[in-house]
Amino acid sequence: MRSCQAITELVSEKIERFIPFTAQIELKMHLLLCKNCRRYAKQLQSIQKLLIQKNSELSNASLSANAKKRIEQTLTQAQRQEK
């Protein structure tokens, strides 16, 4: 039987990867009975959701006009030097 501390480690691991079936059962049972671990699990999930949201905003980003101009200039300069 895992301690609460070990359960919190398992909670984090479960966010990352598939955990063995027996561990899943133990986790479920423990969370059913332990309020603090249940809250911990819920809070880690909330944090994960926030992080994913943050990232999905980034994956729609595009280069600003200024950045494009700057890069364009550097590239043109480099090309001129090549020739």
Added chain:
Amino acid sequence: MTTHSPDTWLQDYGDLLYRYALVRVHCKETAEDLVQETLLAGLKSWQSFQHQSKVSTWLVGILKYKLADHFRKQPPHNSANEFNESVEQVLSYQFDQQGHWKIDLVEWSTADSALQTQQLNTALQLCLSRLPKRMADLLLLRAVNEISTEECRILLDFQSDNQLWVALSRTRVKLRQCLATQSFEGDQ
């Protein structure tokens, strides 16, 4: 035919490269620099490009090298010990010797208004900035779907997957505690 001439790279692939870099480095300026470096390197080796892959794939390949360089150039993990000690402190505050809770966690209210969400995000930003850069990077990289465990391990120089899981769990201990204090009533 010069349909793939370097002249249009920035227009055609600039945003693609930028997003690829941005979700990995989480800093606009750094991501812009990486795009520029990638395109410059592309220009230099354009003559030797064999056209065996798409130009976009080839450019992303160059960007991957630049990203690896970027992470390698980060200051060494000298703050690792300090971080580990601070995690131990939180853990011994939370758990007794047997690993039972010594404190009670307070339930977090769900952020249902835009203002609350914004406050929560501000707190998250603050708490992430208090983590060692490598640990914050780790958490953020793991929250991007398209980035595999292996890529994460290599970019941030972890020896094994197991090390990665342990580091993530410990980082979450710190982050959760910081958020509980910043954004909610804290633990009791």
